[in-house]
Amino acid sequence: MSRARKQFNTLIKKLETARALLAEWKETLPAVMSKIDGEYNPLVDTHGEHFKQLLVLLDDMHDHKLLGKRERQKLSRFVASNALDLLADADDAVLKDLYNRHSGDxxxxxxxxxxxxxxxxxxxxxxxxxxxxxxxxxxxxxxxxxxxxxxEQEGEAAAPQQHQEESRPKRPADLARERRLAAEAQRVKQSMRDIFRKLASQLHPDRETDDAQRQRKTTLMQRVNAAYAANDMLGLLELQLEVEQIDQASLANLSEERIKQYNKVLKEQLSELESEIDGFVGVASIEMHADIFDEVTPASMIRELDSDIAHLRLQIAIIEEDLQSLRDVKVLKAWLKKLPNQSSKQQLQRDEDLFW
Known part of the structure; x- marks a missing residue:
């Protein structure tokens, strides 16, 4: 099997996978967004507000007569550090005041x-x-x-350069390259047009006298028109297989030149599908305030979202307990003793998971 045919088969498989993934995203994203808006975002807001209340409580307890100097310093570092964390997400006067007083900045x-x-x-x-x-x-x-x-800079710089290039005669090599690229683009376009015309010739509903067949061909022709308008080479080839215009043997017997032309269209199609999939992933990750580096699917996104929701609920429950228990200075002193010297909101969450 030639390199071009191997590439053709690989592209077909990748396109089928990408189309299935895109269809899954289109079906699943509304549910993901609904869960983000209905469960995740309200919990994020509740968690932030509860944590702010915790910092206010600790600020109130800061000057308690039973707290020592080191305990007050540790408490201040904690309040300042976490007020700064929360200020990254919201401009809040109370948090700014807490940060300024406990950090000295x-x-x-x-x-x-x-x-x-x-x-x-x-x-x-x-x-x-x-x-x-x-x-x-x-x-x-x-x-x-x-x-x-x-x-803006390129536009200013390009104007005189463009005028200079327009006035300068093109070299024979440049002209030959332009003609070669134009001819290649025309051949690719002609390949798509040939498939479209062949399908249209067989499936045109006006030539059908049987009502059931006319309806069938009308539906198929709509799919042909949609695939051709979308530059969907795979869709046109699948339609040819479906109406038995070609079979696998016919594909195997295509010329190398035609296979290479098909590959150009399939590559563009795959790139467009992958960009559309990236768009769905990007929308979901932005709404979740997450950086997505690994390959993600709708199923893995929902699992991650469910995990984050469960974790937020746990953290809110822990902070609610703290808001009650840390009013007792003895509990506060024990809590401060377990607290690392340099802490952040995330470190507190991990420590409290163990503490409680």
């Missing part, structure tokens, strides 16, 4: 300084100058501003 001043450092770093890395009010903590906003500036 000024959150707004630190934020302005940090933004300026990020701006300078990104300008150095990208070789760009960001002007105006840009959210430098948003990668999307920074990249959007960068691309806009780049497009």
């Amino acid at each position: 000024d959150f707004d001043a630190q934020e302005d300084e940090s933004k300026e450092e990020i701006r300078l770093m990104m300008e150095t890395l990208l070789g760009a100058e960001f002007k105006g009010d840009i959210d430098v903590r948003s990668p999307q906003a920074m990249l959007k501003a960068f691309h806009a500036q780049l497009a």
Whole structure:
């Protein structure tokens, strides 16, 4: 089997897998989004509000006469660290006040300084100058501003270059390359058109006198038109197999040139399907505030979502217990004793899972 035919078979398998995965995403995403909106997001909000209440409680207990100096320092580190964590998700005056008093710093001043450092770093890395009010903590906003500036610079630079290129006669090698690419594109387009015409010739419903057959051919012709409009080579080939215009032996006997033309269309089709799948994954991951690095399926996304929901419920229950028990200074002292010297909200959650 030639390299082109092996590639053809591989592309067909990948396309079938991608189409099945895309269909699964289209069917499953509404349920995923409903679970995110109906269960996950409300729990995230509840967890954040409960944690804020816990920090306020600890702030109230900070000056209790039975707490020692080291215990107060440990409590302050905890309040400041976790107020800073929560401020990453919300601009809250209460949290800012907690952070400022327990850290000895000024959150707004630190934020302005940090933004300026990020701006300078990104300008150095990208070789760009960001002007105006840009959210430098948003990668999307920074990249959007960068691309806009780049497009503007390229537009200014391209104008004289384009004029120069238009006035300059093309080299024979460039002309030959343009003709070769145009001819190749025309051959690929002709391959799709040949399949379409062959199917249309056989399936045109107006030529059918039997009502049942006319309805069958009308449905098939609608599928043919949809596949051709979408540049769906696999769909057209499957229709040819379905109406017995070709069989596996016919595919095996196609010329190498025709196989290569089919492969070009199939590659483009696969790329479009994969981009559409990435779009579904991206929507779900953004709503879950998650970074998706591994290959993800609708089933694995739902499992991850269910796991996160269960974990949030557990953490909310733990914090609710803390809000009651830590009002007792003896319990608070024991709790502080178990708390690591350098803690974060995530570390607290792991420690409390063990503690309770």
